Amino acid sequence: MRKFVALLLAMLAALYGATCPLSAAPARQSPVVLAAASLQESMNAAADAWARKGHPRPRVSFAASSALARQIASGAPADVFVSADEPWMDDIQNKGLVRKGTRVSFLRNDLVLVAPRNSNVRLRIGRNMPLVQALGNGRLAIADPAGVPAGIYGKQALTRLGVWPSVQGRLAPGDSVRGALALVSRGAAPLGIVYATDARADPGVRVVGIFPAASHDPVSYPVTTLAASRNPEGEAFRRYLLSSEGKAIFRRFGFGTK
Known part of the structure; x- marks a missing residue:
């Protein structure tokens, strides 16, 4: 009888070990x-x-x-x-x-000037370009130049091209570059400064021009x-x-x- 009980316990232990490993590998977590x-x-x-x-x-x-x-x-x-x-x-x-x-x-990435897809605005990006005139009664969509990278690059470019003083009072700042992109895409702003990849991702905008690499930090x-x-x-x-x-x-x- 004792041999039978011992054999039964051994079989149960083996079965438990096969189905319930003592040290299962922890599941990997999403980073x-x-x-x-x-x-x-x-x-x-x-x-x-x-x-x-x-x-x-x-x-x-x-x-x-x-x-x-x-x-x-x-x-x-x-x-x-x-x-x-x-x-x-x-x-x-x-x-x-x-x-x-x-x-x-x-x-x-590159920095670009965009307009709504159906806009007919034309502007050659360069020193002292007539950006304010191109805005008409609207504002320039831009990520917040006080801290957001796209806005910082944008301010650098406009400053080096000599147009920042005339346009700094005509901004529509966004909390991110995608916020600025959305303003242009839905027609709430006639022009905006975003990255080239943002313009590529949104069919609601078109690229007016690319800012020269020398006009802003890489x-x-x-x-x-x-x-x-x-x-x-x-x-x-x-x-x-x-x-x-x-x-x-x-x-x-x-x-x-x-």
Whole structure:
């Protein structure tokens, strides 16, 4: 009888061990990615491609780089940050919030002047261009030049071209570059300054002209893994963005790569 009981217990233990492993591997968690508003279509495409490889799809939040940097500085939980300029990445790096050795500048963009698709406005971008006259009774849509990268680049360009003093009182500032784009797309502003990739993403606008590269700082996108990240999927996704396959996704949406 004792042998039978012992055998039965051994069989039950083996069955339990097969169906209920004592040390099951923990499920992988989706990394949290904070990305500049101008990356919406391209970053979502990259996240989808990463998920198709069997990884948990990153949870991506988009906003102005300035707003995202402030969220990170306030302790918002995130694994990866992609900024639309270097200064906001400098800001969080100077606060010790960037993981050492993970910051890389990998994308480029152009700055353009856009009008509603059906607008017939024509304007050659150059020094002392008649921008105010082209606005008519309207305002120039632009991301907030006080802190949002697209607005900062826009102010630089208008200043170096000699037209900022005449137009600074005629602005319709948005909280992000996509906010400025939306104003033009729906006809609420006759002209706006956005990135070339934004204009490409919205059929409601057309490009009037491209601002000379020398008129503003280079539009550069750095990416980093954040120092507080504890999810290895975050660093893995950052590496994927920098891979040849990852960069090809961004080129498909009109970005230049480094």
